[in-house]
Amino acid sequence: MFDYYFNDDHKLFRRSLRDFFDKEVMPFIDEWEAQQQIPKEIWKKMGDMGYLGLNFPESVGGTDLDFFYSVIFAEEVSKCYSGGFAISPLVNSYMAAPYIFKYGSEFQKEKYVKPAVAGDQICSIAISEPGAGSDVANIQTKAIKNGDHYIVNGSKTFITNAYYGDFIVTVLKTNPEEGIGGVSLLIIDRNAEGVSARKLNKLGWHASDTAELSFDNVKVPVENLIGEEGMGFYYLMGGLQLERLIGAIMGVGACESAMSYTLKYMSERQAFNRPINKFQVLRHRMAQLATEVEINKAFAYHCAKLHAQGEYIVKECSMAKLNSTELSDKLMYQCLQSFGGYGFMEDYKIARMFRDSRVGTIGGGSSEIMREIIAKIVIDGQEYE
Ligand SMILES: Cc1cc2nc3c(=O)[nH]c(=O)nc-3n(C[C@H](O)[C@H](O)[C@H](O)COP(=O)(O)OP(=O)(O)OC[C@H]3O[C@@H](n4cnc5c(N)ncnc54)[C@H](O)[C@@H]3O)c2cc1C
Structure with a gap:
C-alpha cells in the first residue's frame, strides 16, 4: 500500500541510506550514547552524502529532493536504536535551519545555511525558557537594538544541539512590551562573547546534546535578524508544523524498529518448551x-x-504528532514487557528505546498542547492560514 508514496528512486535511496547507517552509525551508537555526544565526523559524513540538505535547494548545497526523501531520512535515522542520535540531524535540517532559509537574507544563507547543510556547522533552535515552554508568547529573552547591533539578555533551556553546536536560531523579544507581536528570530553564534551553556543530564536521548543557555549582554549584529522584527511568532507557527510532522515520522520509525526488534526476540526466547511468540x-x-x-x-x-x-495543515500535523508519539510510548512499554527481565537491562536496545520515546509527548509541543490546538479547530472552529 505504501508504494503509492515511494517510487524506485526513493527505494534505492532508502537502501543506500540504510547501508550508510549500518556502516557509519550502528557499530558506534553504544559508544556515543555512553559518551553522551555524537562526533563531529558523523555530521561531516552525513553532509558529504547530502543527507543534511535533502530539503534544501542546490543554491545552499542541498539536493532539492521531494519531501518523501526527507520522510525516508526521518524514518531510517529513527531506526538506529538511539533517539538522541536521530534528533540531532533532524533539529539541524528540519527544525532550525529552515527558518534561515525561508525568511533569512542571502548573507545569512551563505554564512549559516550552507555550513549546516554541509555538516560543517551545527544549528539549533532556542524557543523554550526556564519560565516559558508551552506558553511561547511569554518568553522573556530580550534583544534591544543599539545602533548596528542588538544587546541580548536572557536564558533558554532544553536546547538540542546547543552545547556542542555552532549557532542558535534564537526566539526572543525585540519589543518586550508586546506579546506575540514583539517576537523576533535572531541568529546567535554559540561562541559569541556573553553566551554560556550548561549541558543537561537527561532520562533518555543520551547521545543528543541538550543545553541550558545564558545570554549576558550578547552583542549580535542587526544583519543576524531573520526576516522582519515582530514576525517571529508567525514564522514559528509555520515552522512548528514541519517540526511536528517530523516528530510524527520519527515515531513511525521508532515504532517499526521496536516492533521488529521485539518480534525477533519473541521468536527466539523459549518458555514452557515453546517460543514465546506462540502464546496467544x-x-x-x-x-x-x-x-x-x-x-x-x-x-x-x-x-x-x-x-x-x-x-x-495545523490540525493534521498536530494530530499526527499526538498520535504517533503517544503510540510510541505505549508500544515501547508493551514491547519491553515481552523481554521480561532482559527488557530492563541496558544490554538490550529496548531499554533505551523505551526511555528515548518518553520525550516525544513533551518536546515540540506536548500532547496536552496538541489536544488544545485540535480542540480549538474542531470545537471552536478556529482557522489557521
Ligand atoms: C530532551 C528535550 C529536548 C528539547 N529540545 C528543545 C529544543 O531544541 N528547542 C526548544 O526550544 N525546546 C526544546 N525542548 C523543550 C520542549 O519543547 C518543552 O519542554 C515543551 O514545549 C514543554 O514546555 P515545558 O517543559 O516548559 O513545560 P510546561 O509548559 O511548563 O508544561 C508543564 C505541563 O503542563 C502542561 N500544560 C501547559 N500548558 C497547558 C495548557 N494550556 N493546557 C493543558 N496542559 C498544559 C504541559 O503539557 C506539561 O504537561 C526540549 C525538551 C526536552 C525534554
Missing part, C-alpha cells in the same frame, strides 16, 4: 500494535503528502 496473549498484543503502527503510518504519510503539496 502476546501474539494478540503484537497484532494490535502492528495494526496501530500501520494506521499511524498511513496518516503520517497522508500528512507528508499534504505538506509536500504546500498545504498549511
Whole structure:
C-alpha cells in the first residue's frame, strides 16, 4: 500500500541510506550514547552524502529532493536504536535551519545555511525558557537594538544541539512590551562573547546534546535578524508544523524498529518448551500494535503528502504528532514487557528505546498542547492560514 508514496528512486535511496547507517552509525551508537555526544565526523559524513540538505535547494548545497526523501531520512535515522542520535540531524535540517532559509537574507544563507547543510556547522533552535515552554508568547529573552547591533539578555533551556553546536536560531523579544507581536528570530553564534551553556543530564536521548543557555549582554549584529522584527511568532507557527510532522515520522520509525526488534526476540526466547511468540496473549498484543503502527503510518504519510503539496495543515500535523508519539510510548512499554527481565537491562536496545520515546509527548509541543490546538479547530472552529 505504501508504494503509492515511494517510487524506485526513493527505494534505492532508502537502501543506500540504510547501508550508510549500518556502516557509519550502528557499530558506534553504544559508544556515543555512553559518551553522551555524537562526533563531529558523523555530521561531516552525513553532509558529504547530502543527507543534511535533502530539503534544501542546490543554491545552499542541498539536493532539492521531494519531501518523501526527507520522510525516508526521518524514518531510517529513527531506526538506529538511539533517539538522541536521530534528533540531532533532524533539529539541524528540519527544525532550525529552515527558518534561515525561508525568511533569512542571502548573507545569512551563505554564512549559516550552507555550513549546516554541509555538516560543517551545527544549528539549533532556542524557543523554550526556564519560565516559558508551552506558553511561547511569554518568553522573556530580550534583544534591544543599539545602533548596528542588538544587546541580548536572557536564558533558554532544553536546547538540542546547543552545547556542542555552532549557532542558535534564537526566539526572543525585540519589543518586550508586546506579546506575540514583539517576537523576533535572531541568529546567535554559540561562541559569541556573553553566551554560556550548561549541558543537561537527561532520562533518555543520551547521545543528543541538550543545553541550558545564558545570554549576558550578547552583542549580535542587526544583519543576524531573520526576516522582519515582530514576525517571529508567525514564522514559528509555520515552522512548528514541519517540526511536528517530523516528530510524527520519527515515531513511525521508532515504532517499526521496536516492533521488529521485539518480534525477533519473541521468536527466539523459549518458555514452557515453546517460543514465546506462540502464546496467544502476546501474539494478540503484537497484532494490535502492528495494526496501530500501520494506521499511524498511513496518516503520517497522508500528512507528508499534504505538506509536500504546500498545504498549511495545523490540525493534521498536530494530530499526527499526538498520535504517533503517544503510540510510541505505549508500544515501547508493551514491547519491553515481552523481554521480561532482559527488557530492563541496558544490554538490550529496548531499554533505551523505551526511555528515548518518553520525550516525544513533551518536546515540540506536548500532547496536552496538541489536544488544545485540535480542540480549538474542531470545537471552536478556529482557522489557521
Ligand atoms: C530532551 C528535550 C529536548 C528539547 N529540545 C528543545 C529544543 O531544541 N528547542 C526548544 O526550544 N525546546 C526544546 N525542548 C523543550 C520542549 O519543547 C518543552 O519542554 C515543551 O514545549 C514543554 O514546555 P515545558 O517543559 O516548559 O513545560 P510546561 O509548559 O511548563 O508544561 C508543564 C505541563 O503542563 C502542561 N500544560 C501547559 N500548558 C497547558 C495548557 N494550556 N493546557 C493543558 N496542559 C498544559 C504541559 O503539557 C506539561 O504537561 C526540549 C525538551 C526536552 C525534554
